[in-house]
Amino acid sequence: MSAAMLEVDGLKAWYGAAQILFAPSFHVGHGEVVALMGRNGAGKSTTIRALMGLVAQRSGAVRFLGEDISRLRPFEIARRGLGFVPEDRRIFSDLTVRENLDIGRQPPRRHRDGRMAPSWTPEKLFAIFPNLAEMLERRGAHMSGGEQQMLTVARTLMGNPLLVMLDEPSEGVAPVIVEQMANAIVELKNEGLSVLLSEQNIHFAELVCDRVYVLEKGQMQWHGPMADLAGDLAAQRRLLSV
Numbered sequence: 001m002s003a004a005m006l007e008v009d010g011l012k013a014w015y016g017a018a019q020i021l022f023a024p025s026f027h028v029g030h031g032e033v034v035a036l037m038g039r040n041g042a043g044k045s046t047t048i049r050a051l052m053g054l055v056a057q058r059s060g061a062v063r064f065l066g067e068d069i070s071r072l073r074p075f076e077i078a079r080r081g082l083g084f085v086p087e088d089r090r091i092f093s094d095l096t097v098r099e100n101l102d103i104g105r106q107p108p109r110r111h112r113d114g115r116m117a118p119s120w121t122p123e124k125l126f127a128i129f130p131n132l133a134e135m136l137e138r139r140g141a142h143m144s145g146g147e148q149q150m151l152t153v154a155r156t157l158m159g160n161p162l163l164v165m166l167d168e169p170s171e172g173v174a175p176v177i178v179e180q181m182a183n184a185i186v187e188l189k190n191e192g193l194s195v196l197l198s199e200q201n202i203h204f205a206e207l208v209c210d211r212v213y214v215l216e217k218g219q220m221q222w223h224g225p226m227a228d229l230a231g232d233l234a235a236q237r238r239l240l241s242v
Contacts, residue, residue, distance in 0.1 A: 003030050004063075005163050005194050006051070006082075011060035013043075013050045013218075020046045023060065024220040026213045028163060030111075033185060033195040035205045035226065038215035039240060044198035045087060047215070048167045051196075052084045053077050065112055065162070081109050081117070083161030087168045089152045093141035097132055100140060100151055101125070104158035111162065118191040120157040128184045129154055146177030153184065163194040170204040182207040202240060206230040214239045 006028040013021040021043050028034045036044045050058045053074040062070040069077050078084070092100050101122050108119040126133035129150045140148060149169065156164055169185070170178045178201075185208040188195055199205045205212060205226060212229050214222040222229070222239055229235060 004028065005030050005065060006196065007061070007063040008047075008051065009061040009063075011047065011050060011062065012058060013046050013055045014057035015046075015055070016057075019218070021050065021058075021218040024213070024215060024218070026220070026223065028194050028196050031189060031192050031194060032211065033189050033197070033209045035209040035212040036196065036198045036215060037200065037202070037205060037212055037229075037240060038221075040200070041217075042215040043218040044200075044215055045167050046218075048084070048165050048196070048198050051077075051165065052082065078159065078161075081160070081162035083156040083159055083164035085152050085156050085164065085166040085169065087171060089145075089148045091140040091143075091148050091151055091155070094139060096137050096139055097143075097151055098122070098136045100155050101158050104155035106159040109160050109162055117160065117162050118188075118193050119160055122154075122158075125154045125157060128187050129180070131180075144174075146173040146180075149173055149177065149181065150184075153181075157188075161193070163196065164188070166195065166197040168198055168200070170199065170201045178204060200240070202230065202236060 004027040009025045010023040011021050012023055036047055038044050046055060049055050051062055053072055064080060064082055109117045111117055131147060132150055132154060169181050182204060185195060209226040212226045213220060
């Protein structure tokens with residue numbers, strides 16, 4: 001098993017009086033692509049948001065690069081190299097593609113052992129997302145949902161994260177964009193980036209993920225290699241079917 005970059009132990013989260021997460025535990029290793037899967041309402045997005053410090057009522061241990069980040073604020077977590085791509089994209093609609101990318105820029109980072117981590121420039125990102133290179137001066141409000149999704153991922157990568165979390169990257173975009181997004185995640189893995197994504201689409205997850213954790217009603221119900229879940233139709237019906 002690769003060294004854990006992100007370790008989550010007994011994560012709990014509430015919205016008001018409603019408890020959403022009931023102590024799931026999991027980890028993401030160096031250079032791994034790991035999926036959080038489950039039906040609608042299983043707690044996938046809440047998990048991602050809690051890890052980023054965006055859920056006020058939360059408890060449990062969250063360690064990133066060995067440091068406890070469970071009580072840090074979102075900007076403090078981002079500064080440590082944890083990137084977040086929200087499901088609703090959150091691009092700056094009045095700014096151009098170029099301006100959105102510039103806003104996300106942060107200095108290059110190093111791994112714990114001193115090695116340089118993957119460093120991203122607009123030119124390097126355009127090799128992964130060629131559509132963006134053709135619309136540098138286009139404002140975010142004039143982009144399709146799939147184009148906005150690519151821009152959100154690219155803007156996050158401009159922050160040179162060591163691990164990036166993507167919330168439902170295949171949700172609500174055209175099949176051609178889903179394919180491009182899958183190719184992009186494979187490229188990120190090839191660069192040595194660690195990825196945690198929440199996802200419902202088993203076919204998308206199968207294309208990109210090494211391991212998978214399945215949530216149901218905020219509790220961990222299954223975990224193992226992605227290939228094992230992809231080949232187990234009974235488990236898919238039991239854990240993921242509506």
